[in-house]
Structure formats: structure tokens, C-alpha cells
Amino acid sequence: MIDATRSLGIAAVGGLVWAGFLEGKKAYPTALRPPGAVDDARFLAACTKCGLCVAACPYQALVLAAPGDGRPIGTPYFVMRDRPCRMCRDIPCAAICPTGALDTGLVSDGEAGKAVLNINKARIGLAVIDRETCIAYWGIQCDACYRACPVIDKAITVDPVRNDRTGRHAILGPVVHSDHCTGCGMCERACVTKKASIFVLPRRIAMGESSDRYIRGWDAGDEKRLEEATEDTTTVTPRSGKSPTDYLNREDL
Amino acid sequence: MPGIREIRYRILRRLVQVGALFLFVAGNAWGWKVLQGNFSSSLLFGALPLADPFSLLQVAATGTMVAAKALLGGGIVLLFFAAIAGRAFCGWICPVNIATDLADSVRTAAGEGNRPLRMSRNIRYWVLGLSLILSAVFGVAAFEWISPVGALHRGVVFGMGMGWTAVAAVFLFDVFMVRNGFCGHLCPLGAFYSLAGRWSLVRVVHSKEQCTSCMRCIESCPEPQVLPMVGKRDGAVASGECTNCGRCIEACPEGAMRFGLRTQGPPKKVPKEVTS
Structure with missing residues (x-):
């Protein structure tokens, strides 16, 4: 009995340290996961750190996080500046995953059963441009990222705008479109600036989210979102209890 | 050596x-x-x-x-x-x-x-x-x-x-x-x-007949609590904590330990050459 209590006590001491470690290490928000990765919380729960995706990658682009890499231990990630995803059509990394952490269903067209892989549906992350360091936005001609993009003219376009500094030239600035960008990172690798001025971030970091209640009134179809809006307004302030008052029209303003 | x-x-x-x-x-x-x-x-x-x-x-x-x-x-x-x-x-x-x-x-x-x-x-x-x-x-x-x-x-x-x-x-x-x-x-x-592994088939089997109770098996064993029968009675290791590493077999100078099946009793004849 004493032995059992003592064992439990020792295990509990270890468990507390352990729990602290897990809490601290779990979140590394900028790890870029392989194509087909389920959302991050579910990915971390399902991944058994086996490295099959890393072994399957024909370009050896995927890295399995070692302790000290600053990523969740044993999970796969990309370093785009070094080795971006080459967007293989057969998506060997996702296909080999035994645990469902990488789900080919997320990178396929068609229904389950007769689904066809489509790497263009990969959402590894989203390329983001720093317009202050991007030399194209200075007015210097560079389209390295645009040319490197495997989804050229959809994921990255070059939009000409007037160069106000000279008054007679164009600035050919690259623009990323989130509905087509797979986050493969070819642009980040191609970028000519010292530290890449276009770089891939996980989508949940790179993107905001407008609520269903803001509608583009000039867009005929956008009204639909309002009908489908599911979220209730839950904001509660000290004023919430009072009834709305038309105070602007009151004389005692 | x-x-x-x-x-x-x-x-x-x-x-x-x-x-x-x-x-x-x-x-x-x-x-x-x-x-x-x-x-x-x-x-x-x-x-x-x-x-x-x-x-x-x-x-x-x-x-x-x-x-x-x-x-x-x-x-x-x-x-x-x-x-x-x-x-x-x-x-x-x-x-x-x-x-x-x-x-x-x-x-x-x-x-x-x-x-x-x-x-x-x-x-x-x-x-x-x-x-x-x-x-x-x-x-x-x-x-x-x-x-x-x-x-x-x-x-x-x-x-x-x-x-x-x-x-x-x-x-x-x-x-x-x-x-x-x-x-x-x-x-x-x-x-x-x-x-x-508690009920697995492959087990270390002890035969009392050859045992001289020198206790080298227990000294060499990383989980010595699994060998309570040494020198006392014949039989296979019962505990699942045995790793089947075979160190006791190597340590035994008398061939009283060997790999066998859970279902097997002690060897009838003394097997000097132990095989697994």
C-alpha cells in the first residue's frame, strides 16, 4: 500500500513536469504542414511522428522536427526558403499517411470512392508579400515569384499600377490570391531579396475573417451569406441591458 | 572475455x-x-x-x-x-x-x-x-x-x-x-x-533439476522479479515483465534456463546445446 502510494506520488511529480512541457510545446503556430493536413489541433492529435510522409517525399522537402527545431517534436514541416513543396500530382506524402493526420480527401475532387487527387487543392499556407521590401513595389522590375509560381496567373498575378514617383512608369507588383495559392513556397524560394519578401504563413495566421454580417452590397450573390449566417451576436457590454436609444435626435445631446 | x-x-x-x-x-x-x-x-x-x-x-x-x-x-x-x-x-x-x-x-x-x-x-x-x-x-x-x-x-x-x-x-x-x-x-x-505480453507463447523455461541455485540468472536479469521459481520448481516465466532477452540463459552455466513455449513442461533430458 505504501509502495503503491509512493509510486503514484513519484509518477505524479513527473506528470506535473510533463504536463507543463506539453502545454508549452504544443503550440508552434507557424509550422507549415504537408498537403492534406487536417486542422492543426486534430493534426497534432493524430500524427504519430512516424515520418512516412518525410520518407515518401521525392524531393526531400519535408523535414521531421527534431528536438531543438522549435517545432512540435517529430511532426513534419516545410522550410520553404530551403526546400519548398513541388506539388507532386500523386501527393505521396498524404497518400502514405497511416493515421489520417494527412487526409487525401482534402486534396481530391469528387466524392469518396471515385475521388481524384488534385494537388491544387492543397492549402499548406498562404504566400504573403512584404510590400516595403519587395523590390517590384519599389518600381524595379522583378517577377521572380510570379514566374516561379506553379499556379501562375491564378495564385500570383502581376498588377500594373502607375508609378507616382516618376509619373511615367508602371509598378508591376505581384499580388497573391488566396483562392488559388496552395502555399507551396516556390515563390518564397525564388524571391531575390536577402530575406524573402514573399513568404508562406499558415492560413490561420495570414488571414483574417470577416463575419457573416458584413455584406458586399454591390455583389449580388453576397447577400446569401447573411441568410446562411449562423453566428449569433453575443457581445455583451454595460449598455446591452438598455434599450437602443435614438440619442442623436434627442435635444439633450 | x-x-x-x-x-x-x-x-x-x-x-x-x-x-x-x-x-x-x-x-x-x-x-x-x-x-x-x-x-x-x-x-x-x-x-x-x-x-x-x-x-x-x-x-x-x-x-x-x-x-x-x-x-x-x-x-x-x-x-x-x-x-x-x-x-x-x-x-x-x-x-x-x-x-x-x-x-x-x-x-x-x-x-x-x-x-x-x-x-x-x-x-x-x-x-x-x-x-x-x-x-x-x-x-x-x-x-x-x-x-x-x-x-x-x-x-x-x-x-x-x-x-x-x-x-x-x-x-x-x-x-x-x-x-x-x-x-x-x-x-x-x-x-x-x-x-x-502477459500470455505470450514464447517464454523462458526453467528446469529445477539442473539448477544449482548459483543465482547468476537473477543477477543478470533486468527484471529479476520474474524469476521467483529459480531453484524451487520447474516452469515457464509467468510474468509479462520478462523481456525475453535471454540473459539468464546466457548466464546459466548448467543449462537450466532455455527458451521454450509456455505450454511446455521442463525438458526431459538435459539439453546442453540450447537453441531458440
Whole structure:
């Protein structure tokens, strides 16, 4: 009995340290996961750190996080500046995953059963441009990222705008479109600036989210979102209890 | 120097341990299709999935549905050890065993072999329980995040990083603190296989007739509590905590220990040549 209590006590001491470690290490928000990765919380729960995706990658682009890499231990990630995803059509990394952490269903067209892989549906992350360091936005001609993009003219376009500094030239600035960008990172690798001025971030970091209640009134179809809006307004302030008052029209303003 | 007979299982175990790791390294570095992945999940000959059942148990504890491929792989591995090999993972496959065996040798060479700093061997079962509880609370397979076993095999195959510190810690713990401290007291994976391998077929069998009660088997054993019958009665090792490492067989000068089947009684004749 004493032995059992003592064992439990020792295990509990270890468990507390352990729990602290897990809490601290779990979140590394900028790890870029392989194509087909389920959302991050579910990915971390399902991944058994086996490295099959890393072994399957024909370009050896995927890295399995070692302790000290600053990523969740044993999970796969990309370093785009070094080795971006080459967007293989057969998506060997996702296909080999035994645990469902990488789900080919997320990178396929068609229904389950007769689904066809489509790497263009990969959402590894989203390329983001720093317009202050991007030399194209200075007015210097560079389209390295645009040319490197495997989804050229959809994921990255070059939009000409007037160069106000000279008054007679164009600035050919690259623009990323989130509905087509797979986050493969070819642009980040191609970028000519010292530290890449276009770089891939996980989508949940790179993107905001407008609520269903803001509608583009000039867009005929956008009204639909309002009908489908599911979220209730839950904001509660000290004023919430009072009834709305038309105070602007009151004389005692 | 010990004769080859006295280290024959040790040599065999090292070959299996290093061989498996080598195949994984080859699978990652040169694309060999024999074994790909690592001990957490793998593909044998590019077709047959294998997986660590304890790791999957933790994944399940997080509330995640384990995918069919992994489930099949885990089932195959579990069935193999539960039905046939017992806790042989620890003695024959796990790469940390190489470090802890070395630690044990260092202790013995330094004359520290049996100086006890006591710790209950049941802590590992609490750690096993903790692994599942922490997995459920934090939503990640908890032991896989701190496992020196994982750090070592992943490190060898995919890049070590700072993973060596975990292995070094286990080694030093075993040398300076508790004999067989990690594998025999703390590791929840060992605890898992102890429970799972309880009823396996392959067992170390003792025959009292040849036994001179020299106790070398017990001195050499990393889990000596599994040998209560030595010198007292015939029979197979009953406890699942036996790793089937064969050290007692190597240590016994009289051939009173051998590998056999759970169902077998003691040998009728004295087998001088022990085969497995």
C-alpha cells in the first residue's frame, strides 16, 4: 500500500513536469504542414511522428522536427526558403499517411470512392508579400515569384499600377490570391531579396475573417451569406441591458 | 572475455536492433522499400502497415479516430507480441535498450551492479495511466512527445537534433541512480508490453533439476522479479515483465534456463546445446 502510494506520488511529480512541457510545446503556430493536413489541433492529435510522409517525399522537402527545431517534436514541416513543396500530382506524402493526420480527401475532387487527387487543392499556407521590401513595389522590375509560381496567373498575378514617383512608369507588383495559392513556397524560394519578401504563413495566421454580417452590397450573390449566417451576436457590454436609444435626435445631446 | 555462448543472444539482439534501425535509415535516405517510417508507424515491403499500438492507444485517448491503416498496423504488432513474443520489443527491438544495456555493463564493471537505490517497478504502470490521462487532457499523444525511445529512433532515421539529451539522460539515470531505472521502472511503453505480453507463447523455461541455485540468472536479469521459481520448481516465466532477452540463459552455466513455449513442461533430458 505504501509502495503503491509512493509510486503514484513519484509518477505524479513527473506528470506535473510533463504536463507543463506539453502545454508549452504544443503550440508552434507557424509550422507549415504537408498537403492534406487536417486542422492543426486534430493534426497534432493524430500524427504519430512516424515520418512516412518525410520518407515518401521525392524531393526531400519535408523535414521531421527534431528536438531543438522549435517545432512540435517529430511532426513534419516545410522550410520553404530551403526546400519548398513541388506539388507532386500523386501527393505521396498524404497518400502514405497511416493515421489520417494527412487526409487525401482534402486534396481530391469528387466524392469518396471515385475521388481524384488534385494537388491544387492543397492549402499548406498562404504566400504573403512584404510590400516595403519587395523590390517590384519599389518600381524595379522583378517577377521572380510570379514566374516561379506553379499556379501562375491564378495564385500570383502581376498588377500594373502607375508609378507616382516618376509619373511615367508602371509598378508591376505581384499580388497573391488566396483562392488559388496552395502555399507551396516556390515563390518564397525564388524571391531575390536577402530575406524573402514573399513568404508562406499558415492560413490561420495570414488571414483574417470577416463575419457573416458584413455584406458586399454591390455583389449580388453576397447577400446569401447573411441568410446562411449562423453566428449569433453575443457581445455583451454595460449598455446591452438598455434599450437602443435614438440619442442623436434627442435635444439633450 | 566472455565466450560467444555467453553473449550469443546479446549479439543476436544487437543485430536485430541495429538491423531494424538500418532498414529504416535506408528507407528514408535511399528509398529502400523494406521498412519505411520508424517504430511509431511503418510500411513493411511497401505494403504491410505496422504501428506502435501504445502510440495509437494514446491517439485514441485524445478522442481522435485512428485511421484504418494505422489500426491494422497496430493490430498486427500487438497480436505478434501478445500471442507470440511477449515483451520482446524491449529486449530485441527498442534502440534505447542498447544504451541501457551499456549502462548496466558500466554499473557492473564499476562494481555497482547490485547496490540498490530503490524505486518501485510499479511506477511504470502509473506512468502508463498518466500517458493516457495527459493525452486526453492535452489532446496530443503525451508519451510520444517526451519519449526517449521515439527521440532515439526518430533521431537516427530523420535527424537527431537535441534528441540525444533524452537518451543521455536515460543512460546516466541508469548508471548513477537506479539499476535498469528507465526500462525496468519508468517506461510506459515497457509497461504496456508487460501487460500485453502477459500470455505470450514464447517464454523462458526453467528446469529445477539442473539448477544449482548459483543465482547468476537473477543477477543478470533486468527484471529479476520474474524469476521467483529459480531453484524451487520447474516452469515457464509467468510474468509479462520478462523481456525475453535471454540473459539468464546466457548466464546459466548448467543449462537450466532455455527458451521454450509456455505450454511446455521442463525438458526431459538435459539439453546442453540450447537453441531458440
